[in-house]
Amino acid sequence: MVKLPIYLDNNATTPVDPRVLEAMLPYFTEHFGNAASRNHSFGWKAEEAVDYAREQIARLVGCADKEIIFTSGATESNNLAIKGVYEMYAQKGNHFITVTTEHKAILDTCKHIEKLGAEITYLEPDTDGLISLKELENAITDKTVMISVMYGNNEVGVIQPIKEISDIARKNGILFHTDATQAIGKIPVDVDKDGIDLMSFSAHKMYGPKGVGALYVRRKNPRVKVTAQMDGGGHERGMRSGTLNVPGIVGFGKACEIAQNEMTGEAARLSALRDKLERALMHMEEVYINGNRENRLPHVTNMSFKYVEGEGLIMGIKDLAVSSGSACTSASLEPSYVLKSLGLNDDLAHSSIRFGLGRFTTEEEIDFAIEHVKEAVTKLREMSPLWEMFKEGIDLDKIVWQAH
Amino acid sequence: MAYSTKVIDHYSNPRNIGTLDKSDPSVGTGLVGAPECGDVMRLQIKVNDETGMIEDARFKTFGCGSAIASSSLATEWLKGKGVDEALTIDNMDIVEELALPPVKIHCSVLAEDAIRSAINDYRVKKGLEPLADKKRY
Numbered sequence: 001m002v003k004l005p006i007y008l009d010n011n012a013t014t015p016v017d018p019r020v021l022e023a024m025l026p027y028f029t030e031h032f033g034n035a036a037s038r039n040h041s042f043g044w045k046a047e048e049a050v051d052y053a054r055e056q057i058a059r060l061v062g063c064a065d066k067e068i069i070f071t072s073g074a075t076e077s078n079n080l081a082i083k084g085v086y087e088m089y090a091q092k093g094n095h096f097i098t099v100t101t102e103h104k105a106i107l108d109t110c111k112h113i114e115k116l117g118a119e120i121t122y123l124e125p126d127t128d129g130l131i132s133l134k135e136l137e138n139a140i141t142d143k144t145v146m147i148s149v150m151y152g153n154n155e156v157g158v159i160q161p162i163k164e165i166s167d168i169a170r171k172n173g174i175l176f177h178t179d180a181t182q183a184i185g186k187i188p189v190d191v192d193k194d195g196i197d198l199m200s201f202s203a204h205k206m207y208g209p210k211g212v213g214a215l216y217v218r219r220k221n222p223r224v225k226v227t228a229q230m231d232g233g234g235h236e237r238g239m240r241s242g243t244l245n246v247p248g249i250v251g252f253g254k255a256c257e258i259a260q261n262e263m264t265g266e267a268a269r270l271s272a273l274r275d276k277l278e279r280a281l282m283h284m285e286e287v288y289i290n291g292n293r294e295n296r297l298p299h300v301t302n303m304s305f306k307y308v309e310g311e312g313l314i315m316g317i318k319d320l321a322v323s324s325g326s327a328c329t330s331a332s333l334e335p336s337y338v339l340k341s342l343g344l345n346d347d348l349a350h351s352s353i354r355f356g357l358g359r360f361t362t363e364e365e366i367d368f369a370i371e372h373v374k375e376a377v378t379k380l381r382e383m384s385p386l387w388e389m390f391k392e393g394i395d396l397d398k399i400v401w402q403a404h
Numbered sequence: 405m406a407y408s409t410k411v412i413d414h415y416s417n418p419r420n421i422g423t424l425d426k427s428d429p430s431v432g433t434g435l436v437g438a439p440e441c442g443d444v445m446r447l448q449i450k451v452n453d454e455t456g457m458i459e460d461a462r463f464k465t466f467g468c469g470s471a472i473a474s475s476s477l478a479t480e481w482l483k484g485k486g487v488d489e490a491l492t493i494d495n496m497d498i499v500e501e502l503a504l505p506p507v508k509i510h511c512s513v514l515a516e517d518a519i520r521s522a523i524n525d526y527r528v529k530k531g532l533e534p535l536a537d538k539k540r541y
C-alpha cells in the first residue's frame with residue numbers, strides 16, 4: 001500500500017535529499033564558522049566548504065566558480081539580475097524584454113524598475129507557451145540592455161529556445177538573463193553552450209534546502225556586472241553582502257553534484273512516469289494537456305479536466321498534493337495568468353491541475369494517482385451542470401451566463 | 405486552508421444531486437454563475453401546485469467544494485418549505501451553517517441567487533410577476 005498523502009507538487013518545492021542533509025549537518029554545529037572570518041580555523045573550514053560547493057555548482061552549469069554569487073533563492077537572484085543590470089547599465093539604455101509567462105519574481109521586479117524609468121516589452125507566447133523569435137527580434141531597440149526569458153516554465157514546464165534567444169541577444173550586443181530555477185538539475189544546462197550571461201536558480205527545487213540560491217554572472221565575453229542591491233560587508237565580489245549561509249550552501253553544492261550524476265537516468269524515469277499518468281488520464285473524455293509537449297521539462301504536466309472546477313477537484317483528490325491553475329481562493333478570483341497567457345479560456349484554466357513528479361515519486365504512487373483522479377473527475381462530472389449540458393450537445397458558448 | 409467538517413460532509417455525500425424535467429410546469433429552474441468565473445450552479449424545485457409546497461429540490465454544481473456544499477445544503481433546506489418561505493433563506497444562514505470563511509462567501513451568495521432564480525422561473529410559469537433582483541452592491 002502506498003503511503004498517503006502523495007506529494008506531486010515538486011515544482012513548488014522538493015524534499016531535501018537525505019544525502020544532502022547529511023552533508024549539511026556538520027556545518028550547523030561542528031564547523032559553524034563564518035566563511036568571512038580570516039583569522040582562525042573555524043572561518044577557514046567554512047570558507048573551504050563554501051569554495052567546494054561553489055565548484056560543485058559551477059561544474060553542473062559549466063561556469064567558473066567565481067561566477068557564482070550566492071543569494072537567498074531565485075527570487076533574490078532575479079531581483080539582483082534585473083535591478084542590478086538596470087542600475088549598472090543605465091548609461092547604455094533602459095529597455096528590457098521579457099515574457100508574460102515569467103515568474104512573479106521577474107514580472108514584479110520589472111514593474112518596479114518601470115516605475116523608476118525603465119521601458120519593458122512583455123512578449124506574449126503562442127498557445128503552446130513558446131515565444132516567437134521574430135517578435136523578440138522586432139522588440140529590440142538601441143536602448144535594449146537585457147532580455148530575460150525563463151528556461152523552463154514553473155506551471156506548464158515549457159522549455160524556451162534558449163540558444164536561439166541568446167544568439168539574438170549576442171548578435172545585438174544585449175545581455176541575456178534566464179530564470180532557470182525549474183530547469184537546473186532536471187535537464188542539462190550549460191551557460192557557455194546556451195549563451196547565458198546571467199542565470200538565477202534555487203536549491204530547494206532540486207532536493208537542496210530552502211533559502212539558498214545563486215545568480216550566475218558571466219566574467220568573460222562579456223564581463224557582466226550588477227549593482228549590489230544589499231549594502232554591507234562586500235561579500236560575493238561586492239555584489240551581494242551578507243554572511244553566507246554555509247550549511248545551506250554546502251547542501252546546495254551537494255544537491256548539484258547528485259543532480260549531475262543522476263540527471264540522465266532520473267529524467268528518463270520521471271518522463272516515463274509522467275507520460276504514463278498523462279496517457280491514462282487522457283483516456284477520459286475532454287482532458288487536455290496545456291503547453292508544448294515536445295519542449296518540456298521531464299517531470300511536470302499541466303492538465304485541464306473540462307467541466308470540473310480545479311479547486312473542487314483538488315478537494316476530491318485529497319490524498320494527492322498538487323496545485324491548480326484555478327485561483328478561486330485568491331481575492332481576485334482570477335485563474336492562472338500563465339495559462340491565460342497561453343490563450344486558455346478561463347473555464348479551462350479553472351479546470352487545470354499541475355502534477356509535479358520528483359526524485360522520490362514511485363510508480364505505485366502514479367498508479368494510485370491515476371485511479372484517484374479518474375474517480376474524482378467522474379464523480380464531479382456527475383455533479384456538474386456543464387458536463388450534463390455538454391453531454392446533451394448544448395453549446396456552452398451560446399448561453400448567456402449570469403456572471404456574478 | 406482547511407474545510408469545515410460540514411463542507412466536507414456535503415462535498416463527499418452531496419444531497420439531492422440530479423435533474424428535474426425543465427419543461428414540467430411545476431418545476432422551477434435556476435442557472436447562475438458562469439464557467440469563466442469558475443462556478444456554475446443549477447438548482448431546481450418541484451412545487452406541489454395545490455399546497456404551494458416544495459416537494460423536491462435538485463442541484464448540479466460546477467465549482468469549489470464550498471459551492472457544492474452550499475447548493476447541497478440549499479436543496480435540503482428547500483424541501484418541505486413553501487415557495488414564499490423559501491425566499492427567506494439568506495446566504496448568511498448558509499455561511500453560518502457551513503462555517504464558510506470570508507473568501508467563500510460568494511459561493512453562498514450564488515446558492516441564494518440560484519434559489520431566487522428557480523422560484524422566479526416557477527412564478528413566470530404560473531403567470532406571476534418575477535421578483536425584482538435583490539441588490540447587493
Ligand SMILES: Cc1ncc(COP(=O)(O)O)c(C=O)c1O
Pocket residue numbers: 011012072073074075076103105150153154179181182201202203211213
Ligand atoms: C521559475 C521560478 N522562479 C523563481 C522562483 C522563486 O524561487 P525561490 O523560492 O528560491 O525564491 C520559483 C519558485 O517558486 C520559480 O519556479
Ligand code: FES
Pocket residue numbers: 328329441442443467468469470471507508510511
Ligand atoms: S466557487 Fe469560486 S470559490 Fe467557491
